[in-house]
Amino acid sequence: MDGETIMTQAKLIDGNAFSANLREEITARVHEIRDFHHVTPGLAVVLVGEDPASQVYVRNKNKRAAECGMKSFEHVLPADTSEHHLLNLIEGLNDDPEVHGILVQLPLPKHIDAQKVIETIRPDKDVDGFHPWNVGMLASGGIGMIPCTPLGSLMMLRDHLGPLTGLKAIVVGRSNIVGKPMAHLLIRESCTVTIAHSQTRDLPAEVRAADIVVAAVGRPEMIRGDWIKPGATVIDVGINRIGLPDGKSKLVGDVKFDEAVKVAGAITPVPGGVGPMTIACLLRNTLTAAARLHRLDIPEANPWN
Ligand SMILES: NC(=O)C1=CN([C@@H]2O[C@H](COP(=O)(O)OP(=O)(O)OC[C@H]3O[C@@H](n4cnc5c(N)ncnc54)[C@H](OP(=O)(O)O)[C@@H]3O)[C@@H](O)[C@H]2O)C=CC1
Numbered sequence: 690m691d692g693e694t695i696m697t698q699a700k701l702i703d704g705n706a707f708s709a710n711l712r713e714e715i716t717a718r719v720h721e722i723r724d725f726h727h728v729t730p731g732l733a734v735v736l737v738g739e740d741p742a743s744q745v746y747v748r749n750k751n752k753r754a755a756e757c758g759m760k761s762f763e764h765v766l767p768a769d770t771s772e773h774h775l776l777n778l779i780e781g782l783n784d785d786p787e788v789h790g791i792l793v794q795l796p797l798p799k800h801i802d803a804q805k806v807i808e809t810i811r812p813d814k815d816v817d818g819f820h821p822w823n824v825g826m827l828a829s830g831g832i833g834m835i836p837c838t839p840l841g842s843l844m845m846l847r848d849h850l851g852p853l854t855g856l857k858a859i860v861v862g863r864s865n866i867v868g869k870p871m872a873h874l875l876i877r878e879s880c881t882v883t884i885a886h887s888q889t890r891d892l893p894a895e896v897r898a899a900d901i902v903v904a905a906v907g908r909p910e911m912i913r914g915d916w917i918k919p920g921a922t923v924i925d926v927g928i929n930r931i932g933l934p935d936g937k938s939k940l941v942g943d944v945k946f947d948e949a950v951k952v953a954g955a956i957t958p959v960p961g962g963v964g965p966m967t968i969a970c971l972l973r974n975t976l977t978a979a980a981r982l983h984r985l986d987i988p989e990a991n992p993w994n
Pocket residue numbers: 838861862863864865866867868885886887888889892905906907908926927928929943963964967
């Protein structure tokens with residue numbers, strides 16, 4: 690390297706470390722409500738079909754739930770499960786006093802109407818925050834369940850940047866599970882928010898204007914280093930498994946990390962960024978649901994409502 694080249698390196702936002710702290714706080718609260726109120730938060734995870742990636746997430750969730758002292762209930766159903774059967778299962782979980790949080794892993798097989806499934810979950814047990822009641826609460830400023838991935842992303846942004854007031858943010862992706870709720874959270878934080886998607890004209894120029902970039906596209910390494918404004922904060926939500934020439938595979942985000950890390954002020958890695966925060970926020974939402982269902986007056990872990 691010649692002496693005149695100034696090499697900068699973005700700060701890595703460590704989702705593993707942040708989520709470990711959050712889980713520690715959650716564990717303390719779980720023990721507290723177990724000892725003082727005799728309530729053990731319970732999370733039910735429903736997986737339909739045998740998508741191997743989903744199975745990994747479900748295993749992670751169960752493991753982390755147990756570490757935090759929560760109960761977890763796993764329902765793995767075959768891919769040809771009928772919609773009727775799935776709705777009945779959810780109604781049972783809605784009525785089960787041991788279950789405080791219900792998560793149905795998406796995507797669902799095509800013969801099942803995912804929206805109908807989401808609308809069947811009791812809003813106060815909807816720890817994903819996908820039920821229209823919770824969507825509306827977030828959009829209109831009420832207190833509902835905040836979707837886990839956007840919440841985890843916001844916690845990392847606030848930890849790194851402090852107040853986000855007045856910053857220009859772009860969310861690339863407009864899905865109901867990541868892009869739209871993320872945009873709502875950033876509006877609530879008084880950012881000036883752009884939402885980009887597949888029909889956006891000149892995406893690189895839109896990204897270049899932003900102080901905060903949230904990438905939730907599902908296209909491996911699509912966002913390049915020279916799209917990033919120098920010093921910007923980059924949250925890479927993408928989880929893409931790509932094949933390598935040697936036949937193995939690895940996880941990459943939606944941002945070309947090796948390029949972006951030289952331009953950004955801070956960036957989340959994949960893995961070890963948003964993914965672990967998503968799981969920690971799921972447990973946080975389950976604790977919150979248990980406290981609300983039992984009308985317990987306990988402080989929330991890392992409150993953002
Ligand atoms: N870390 C975590 O915990 C989680 C990670 N993920 C990951 O995040 C990524 C996004 O997930 P999700 O929101 O469910 O994905 P979806 O496929 O539901 O949405 C993708 C969005 O990206 C937009 N898009 C697609 N191609 C382009 C393009 N070329 N330029 C601009 N925008 C584009 C789509 O636009 P349009 O609407 O026009 O089609 C759409 O709005 C995935 O990699 C997923 O695996 C998801 C959930 C949790």
